Structure formats: structure tokens, C-alpha cells
Amino acid sequence: MILSPEDIKRISDLVKKDPAQFSMKTEDGLKVLRNKERNNGELVCFFLNNEGLCSIYDLRPKGCTFxxxxxxxxxxxxxxxxxxxxxxxxxxxxxxxxxxxxxxxxxxxxxx
Ligand code: SF4
Structure with missing residues (x-):
């Protein structure tokens, strides 16, 4: 998911993490959410919790709201x-x- 500068600031303030932990830059220079690997090897959004829910739902990236x-x-x-x-x-x-x-x-x- 693409991240705007506002998304990154809001989420970073909320989760108290360096943006590099949950975001990365694509080849075309856009910032996107990082994935994390589950025990079964499945790649999922960094913020998807073990119950399959978004852990930052109320402050999720703008693109996620669409x-x-x-x-x-x-x-x-x-x-x-x-x-x-x-x-x-x-x-x-x-x-x-x-x-x-x-x-x-x-x-x-x-x-x-
Ligand atoms: S809604 Fe939450 S879990 Fe889903 S992609 Fe967006 S940030 Fe990740």
C-alpha cells in the first residue's frame, strides 16, 4: 500500500516506530508499507495482527480507506x-x- 508523507508521520507517531521499520521505498521513489512474514511463510502487511485485523485501523493509510x-x-x-x-x-x-x-x-x- 502506498503511503503519503502524512500517513508516515501519523503512523510513526502512533506506533512510536521509526518509519523504516514499517515502510520502504519503491524503485519509482514512492513509500509503501512493508510486509512481514508469518510462521507459514505467508507475506502480510506489517500491521496485520494475528487475528487477521488491522492493528492501526483508525489511523490506517489513506489508500487503505479506499x-x-x-x-x-x-x-x-x-x-x-x-x-x-x-x-x-x-x-x-x-x-x-x-x-x-x-x-x-x-x-x-x-x-x-
Ligand atoms: S488496512 Fe491495515 S492491515 Fe490492511 S493494508 Fe492497510 S495498514 Fe495494512
Whole structure:
């Protein structure tokens, strides 16, 4: 999940951890959440707890609040991520949230 500078500051203050512990930089310079490995080798979000819940839910990254709506880099538009088993249910919200998702992505990438 992409992280804005505001996400990183808010989460770092909340969990009292250095951002390097829960975030990393991608090749294109964006900051994203780190994954952690479970005992069975499965990679999951750094903040997913053992009960399968988000441990920072109230202050989760902005991009998580939109999910499964995401910006598709190839199609250049907002889609519902078919990695989510319920993604079809969210197709109806694409138009409603497109502007908000675009604003968020635009600020991070500087262009769409
Ligand atoms: S909602 Fe929480 S557990 Fe899920 S990706 Fe976002 S930060 Fe991680």
C-alpha cells in the first residue's frame, strides 16, 4: 500500500516506530508499507495482527480507506482490485470515489 508523507508521520507517531521499520521505498521513489512474514511463510502487511485485523485501523493509510478501489497504472483509471474477493461489490462506488482517489494519487505521483 502506498503511503503519503502524512500517513508516515501519523503512523510513526502512533506506533512510536521509526518509519523504516514499517515502510520502504519503491524503485519509482514512492513509500509503501512493508510486509512481514508469518510462521507459514505467508507475506502480510506489517500491521496485520494475528487475528487477521488491522492493528492501526483508525489511523490506517489513506489508500487503505479506499481499498479495494485503486488507481490502475496501466489503464490509467480507478478500478476495483480483483485481488480482493469482494471487488465486484465495490464497482458501484468507482464513480463516487474516483475524484478522491485521483486527488490522492495525483499528490503522490505529481501527475496522472
Ligand atoms: S488496512 Fe491495515 S492491515 Fe490492511 S493494508 Fe492497510 S495498514 Fe495494512
Amino acid at each position: 481499498y479495494p478501489l485503486i488507481w490502475d497504472m496501466k489503464q490509467h483509471k480507478v478500478i476495483s482490485d480483483d485481488y480482493c474477493p469482494y471487488y465486484k461489490m465495490f464497482n458501484q462506488f468507482i464513480n463516487k470515489f474516483t475524484h478522491e482517489v485521483e486527488d490522492f494519487v495525483f499528490r503522490l505521483y505529481g501527475e496522472i
